Amino acid sequence: MTTAEVAIAPPAAKAMDSLSPRDRRLGKLMLAPALIYIILLVALPFLLALFLSLTNSSAGSLDFSFVGFQNFKSVAASAVFLRALRNTFIFTFVSQLLVIFLGNILARALLKKFRGKFLVRFLILMPWAAPISLATLGWLWIFDSTFSVINWMLKATGWLGPGQWYYWLGDPTLGMVSIITVHVWRLLPFSTVILLAGLSSIPAEVHEAADIDGAGPLAKAFQITLPMMMPILTVAVLFGVVFTFTDMNVVYLLTRGGPYNSTHVLASLAYQEGVLGGDVGRGAAVAIFLVPLLVVMAVMMLRVSRRAEVT
């Protein structure tokens, strides 16, 4: 296994130098269509978003004038925005914390051999594979104000006394709990399978060698598994953070940002301002606030991939 990898790596680097000019030309030609498409439809729209955030563009017309940082100022002064900004970070942080914690437990459990493992993997993966808007709709029904099955269970077990009731989506705190639950539910499979791939890539010899050296389970966890899992753990966290931080499906379909705009996130607020409200400039300004964190995530991703290249 390891010898094969070593054998593959160096010639690949060497062969690059021996490319003929014809091959190089062909290479550029084959790359061009995808590259042009990405520049035209990802890079330029990204710049257009920055540009629009500096204008007073509205959905109705293509006319606009520059307003400088006016949108950012007025957005940053609004209480709804500040709440959305806070929510975005809370949802991302809490759900990722839970996902990584639970994902580690689940991945370790799935590492063992047991009967029906294939079926279990299939079932556990379902939340990630289902279209997020439809899966969220399933949760909308579970959280229904009148027919919520959770409330039925709480009533049946006596947790909720007579006259007591939870309005899962009609209360700011419960609304946030509901949104975080759906995020955890959806991203847990993704992180679990990534962590599982990492765990199973640690060679058994490493653990055997540690056993011979007399390392206990705690020492093994902290001195072998954790350091060896670090790159893959980072990848799982990075993707999880990006997917949660930029998501608007869950909030839009569960609470629409309500009650009283208390559960908005940046993405859903940008949609409300820019598309429903028709204030394109303001919507763009809200969405731009996603960028700094995404840049940090991209840089960290680069570091992981560079480290993977070196080793």
Add this chain to the structure above:
Amino acid sequence: MRRGPVQRALAVVGHRVLILSFTAFAIFPFYWMLITSFKQNSDLYVGASKTAHNPFIFNQPPTLEHLRILFGSTLFPSWLFNTLWVGALVVAITLVLAVPAAYSLARLTGRWGEHLSIGIFLTYLVPSTLLFIPFSRLVAMLGLQNQLWALVLIYPTFTVPFCTWLLMGFFKTLPKEVEESAMVDGCSRLGAIVRVVLPLAVPGLLTIVIFALTLTIQEFVYSLTFISSVERMTVSVGVPVALVRGDVYYWGSLMAACLITSVPLAVLYNFFLDRFLAGFTVGAIK
């Protein structure tokens, strides 16, 4: 470490309980969709405060009424068709753009190609929630509002970067001798790619076809933003937006629609999971 039989039995039971509770959490919403799809309305709409009525089981005989409504008197079949139509075109565009680019990055570009490939991968991180505002401008300028063509134009922005990255990794695992020996036998580079490399790359190609298709079916934000006519919607938007009439939800039909769309995707995902993962882990696993 030596452990007695009791401890071992306890460990096994603990493991089973753990697996079972995680599985229950994962599939509960799908179980709920399933049972809702086949319940009669009078069995479905019983307030949760009536603890005597157990909502987990059929208290009355199951019915196919919700499915009949879904396929007979809603636009669900058209939404399915729209989704697959957009999906097919997006897959085609993705293949045309990503296959040559991936091969080029794997074989025909030097050091800068490696940097560029990571750059392309990073564009996958640019979220739809950031781009839908400029895209709505672009779509308006091109006169594509409320047309599925808008989605066909825009969806490759998230399929091409990831599929290029995925396929590049796949091409790198093929031995170089494959096309080199074909070229010694008189093939041009392009001829060698078409005749020798692509047939070997079929599993990789299939992976990106499935990946692009599933991403298209799952997409929500762009479809919600650009398509306003009910009959032109895709499944992921039509079901949550248009199957709901005012405040009245047809939960039976709704849940049936969710389940019917989700299960085939889950099956597809499972088959290709390991290949998708290879793309996500950015080489962090050797």
